[in-house]
Amino acid sequence: MAMTPYVRTRMLEQKPPPVTSVGPAGWMRRNLFAGPVNSAMTVVTLGVVALLLSHLLPWVFLSVWNADSLAECRQIIDETWGTEHSGACWAVVRERFLQLVYGFYPWDFLWRPNLTFVLMLVALAPVLFTGLPRRMLVFSVLYPFLGAWLLWGGPVWTPLLALAGFGVAALGWRLGGRVNAILAVALAVLLPLLWWILVMGPLGRGLSALLPLGLEPVESNKFGGFMVSVVIGMSAITLSLPLGILLALGRQTDLFIVRSFSVAFIEFIRGVPLITLLFVASTLLNYFMPPGTNFDLIVRVIIMATLFSAAYIAEVVRGGLAALPKGQYEAADSLGLDYWQAQRLIIMPQALKIAIPGIVSTFIGLFKDTTLVSIIGILDPIGLSNAIRADSAWNGIYWELFAFIGFVFFLFCFSMSRYSMYLERKLNTGHR
Amino acid sequence: MTDTAQSPAMAVSDEVAIDIRSMNKWYGQFHVLRDINLTVYRGERIVICGPSGSGKSTMIRCINALEEHQEGKITVDGTVLSSDLKNIDKVRSEVGMCFQHFNLFPHLTILENCTLAPIWVRKVPRKEAIETAMHYLEKVKIPDQANKYPGQLSGGQQQRVAIARSLCMRPKIMLFDEPTSALDPEMIKEVLDTMIQLAEEGMTMLCVTHEMGFAQAVANRVIFMDQGQIVEQNEPRAFFNNPQSERTKLFLSQILGH
Numbered sequence A: 001m002a003m004t005p006y007v008r009t010r011m012l013e014q015k016p017p018p019v020t021s022v023g024p025a026g027w028m029r030r031n032l033f034a035g036p037v038n039s040a041m042t043v044v045t046l047g048v049v050a051l052l053l054s055h056l057l058p059w060v061f062l063s064v065w066n067a068d069s070l071a072e073c074r075q076i077i078d079e080t081w082g083t084e085h086s087g088a089c090w091a092v093v094r095e096r097f098l099q100l101v102y103g104f105y106p107w108d109f110l111w112r113p114n115l116t117f118v119l120m121l122v123a124l125a126p127v128l129f130t131g132l133p134r135r136m137l138v139f140s141v142l143y144p145f146l147g148a149w150l151l152w153g154g155p156v157w158t159p160l161l162a163l164a165g166f167g168v169a170a171l172g173w174r175l176g177g178r179v180n181a182i183l184a185v186a187l188a189v190l191l192p193l194l195w196w197i198l199v200m201g202p203l204g205r206g207l208s209a210l211l212p213l214g215l216e217p218v219e220s221n222k223f224g225g226f227m228v229s230v231v232i233g234m235s236a237i238t239l240s241l242p243l244g245i246l247l248a249l250g251r252q253t254d255l256f257i258v259r260s261f262s263v264a265f266i267e268f269i270r271g272v273p274l275i276t277l278l279f280v281a282s283t284l285l286n287y288f289m290p291p292g293t294n295f296d297l298i299v300r301v302i303i304m305a306t307l308f309s310a311a312y313i314a315e316v317v318r319g320g321l322a323a324l325p326k327g328q329y330e331a332a333d334s335l336g337l338d339y340w341q342a343q344r345l346i347i348m349p350q351a352l353k354i355a356i357p358g359i360v361s362t363f364i365g366l367f368k369d370t371t372l373v374s375i376i377g378i379l380d381p382i383g384l385s386n387a388i389r390a391d392s393a394w395n396g397i398y399w400e401l402f403a404f405i406g407f408v409f410f411l412f413c414f415s416m417s418r419y420s421m422y423l424e425r426k427l428n429t430g431h432r
Numbered sequence B: 001m002t003d004t005a006q007s008p009a010m011a012v013s014d015e016v017a018i019d020i021r022s023m024n025k026w027y028g029q030f031h032v033l034r035d036i037n038l039t040v041y042r043g044e045r046i047v048i049c050g051p052s053g054s055g056k057s058t059m060i061r062c063i064n065a066l067e068e069h070q071e072g073k074i075t076v077d078g079t080v081l082s083s084d085l086k087n088i089d090k091v092r093s094e095v096g097m098c099f100q101h102f103n104l105f106p107h108l109t110i111l112e113n114c115t116l117a118p119i120w121v122r123k124v125p126r127k128e129a130i131e132t133a134m135h136y137l138e139k140v141k142i143p144d145q146a147n148k149y150p151g152q153l154s155g156g157q158q159q160r161v162a163i164a165r166s167l168c169m170r171p172k173i174m175l176f177d178e179p180t181s182a183l184d185p186e187m188i189k190e191v192l193d194t195m196i197q198l199a200e201e202g203m204t205m206l207c208v209t210h211e212m213g214f215a216q217a218v219a220n221r222v223i224f225m226d227q228g229q230i231v232e233q234n235e236p237r238a239f240f241n242n243p244q245s246e247r248t249k250l251f252l253s254q255i256l257g258h
C-alpha cells in the first residue's frame, strides 16, 4: 500500500454547530421526539398529564374561600357551578388559618412566635450564606436561648443563667487545665451540669424576686400547628448535624470505648422506629427523671428527634469520610495539623460536601417526620386537622386540609432541596 | 563520604539531621523494614531507590511518623519520635513531605493551600503567611495561579505547589516520595528543576525516586533498598558505575537497561 505524503498548510476554522442540535428545536428533537418510540411515549404522557389536570385544576380553582361550614361550601358550589361540579372548600383553611399556624398559642402574644421566626431567619442567614459578615454568627449562637425564651416566656433570667452555664464550663476547663487534661475535661462537663441542675433554679427564683423581668409564660400544650413543626424540625436539624458528625468521627476513631459506644448508639437508633422513641419521650422518660421535675414534652420530643436523625446523619457523613482519599489525611498530618484542626479545616469541609445530598435528604425526612408527634397528642398540623374535623361545622373535610398542609410542607422541603443544590454548585471547585 | 559539591551551599555539615537506629517495622506478620540504620547529616541530599514494595515509602514515612515503627529509635533534629503526640507534631512541622499524588487540598485555592499550615500550626499572622506563600509560589514559578483551585492546574504545576506548600512551613528537612512518578514525561523536568534548585540552596533532602539523572546531578548519597533492608549505599558515581551487590546490579540493569 503506497502512502501519500501530506502536510497541512492551513488550519481549519471553527464552524457553528448544525441547527438541529441547538436551540429549542434541537432540544425538542433530542428530548421529546428522538425516534418513533420516544415520540409515542411523549404523546401518551402528555395525554395523561392533560387528563389529570383537567380534573384537578377545576377542583382547585373553581372553589369556595368564604364560608362558615362545609355544608355552606357545598351549597355555594352547587349554586354557582351546578351540582355536577365538585370544587374545593378552601374556606376551612381561611377560617382556621391562625390555628393551623400557631395552634392554641394565646392570641395576644402572637408577636412572639412571629418575632422568633423572623429572628430565626436572621440567625440562619450567616450559616447558610457565607458571603454575610462572620460577626453575625454571634447572634446565631445566642439565638436558641433567645428564641426559646420568646416562645415559652418566663423570667429573663432563665436563658441568661442557662448561657452562663457555658461560662462555668470554660471556667472548669481553665481551672482543671492547670492540673491536667483529664481533670480539665471532667470539670468542664461536671461543673456546668451541677450549675444547670442545682444552682440555676434557686438562683433564677432569687433573681426574679429581686428583679421580676420576664414574659408571660406559655405552656407547651398551647403550642401547635406549623409552629410546632418548625420548632421541633429546626431544633432537631441544627442539633443533629454536630451530633451526627461527632458520632461519625467516633465510629472511626481508634479509641475502643468511644467507637463501641458510637456503633451501638447508631445501630440501636436506626433499628428502632421513630414512633417508639416518641412514645418513650411522652411516657417512659418521666420514670427516669427525678420525681417532681417537669421536663417539657416538646423539649423531650426535640431530644428524641435529634438522636434519631443524628444516627442517620452519622452514617451519611461516614459515607463522605470514606470517599476521601487517604492522602488528604496524610497531607494534613505531614503539615503538622493536629486531629481537630485536620478534621475542621481539611477533612470535614470535603466530607460534608460529598455528603450534602444525603444530609439534606435526612433533614427533609426529619422535617416531615415531625408530623408523627400528632400520635402522642401534640397538635401539629396533622393533629389539628383531626381536631378541626371534630368540629361539627367541618365534619367530613379531608382533602382541603391535607392538600394545604402538604403544600406548606412542600414549600419548606423544596427550599431545603434547592438550597442544597445551590450549596453543591458553590462548593464545586473542579475535579479532584 | 566525599562530596561532589557544585555550589558552596551544597556542602554537608557534620550536624546530624536524622538518625535512625536499628529500626524494625511490621505490618501484622509481615516484616516490612528490617534493622534500618541511617544517619543523615544536615545539607545532605539522599536518593533512595529500589524495586516496588521494597519498603522505601514506609521508611521515609516513619521519619515524620505517618507510619509507626515498632522497634528502634528515630531521632529527627534532636527530637526522639515516641508515641508522645507533642513530639510527633513538633517533628512534622519541621519536616516537609511531598507525595506521589500531590495531595493538595482540592477545596482550597493554591494560596490557601500554602497559608493554611503556617497560620494554624505556626500561628503566623495571615498577612505574613500570604507574603511567604507568594514568595515560594514565585520560587516554583506559579505565582499567577495563586487564586485557582488545584483541580484547574496540570500535574506538574500541582506538584510544584505541593513543594511550595511544604516550604511555607520553613522545614529543615524535605521528604519526597516518588514526586514525579504520577507525571506525564513533559512535566517531570519542571518538578525536578524545582527540586534541584532546592538542593542547591542547601536543603536536607531524602528523595525516593527512580530519576537517575537527578540522583547523579544532586545526590551525595544513593541508597538501594530491597526486601525492607538497606542493601547498598554509596556516592552516586561509584553507585552507578561500580555497584557491589548482585541485586543492585540487577536493579540498575533493569531501570537503566532500556
Ligand SMILES: Nc1ncnc2c1ncn2[C@@H]1O[C@H](COP(=O)(O)OP(=O)(O)O)[C@@H](O)[C@H]1O
Residues within 6 Å of the ligand: B027, B030, B032, B050, B051, B052, B053, B054, B055, B056, B057, B058, B059
Ligand atoms: N498499610 C499497609 N498494610 C500492609 N502492608 C503494607 C501497607 N503498606 C505497605 N505495605 C506493604 O509493605 C511493603 C512495602 O511497601 P512500600 O513501603 O510502599 O514499598 P515501596 O514504596 O518501596 O514501593 C509492600 O510489600 C506493601 O505491600
Ligand SMILES: [Mg+2]
Residues within 6 Å of the ligand: B056, B057, B058, B177, B178
Ligand atoms: Mg512507594
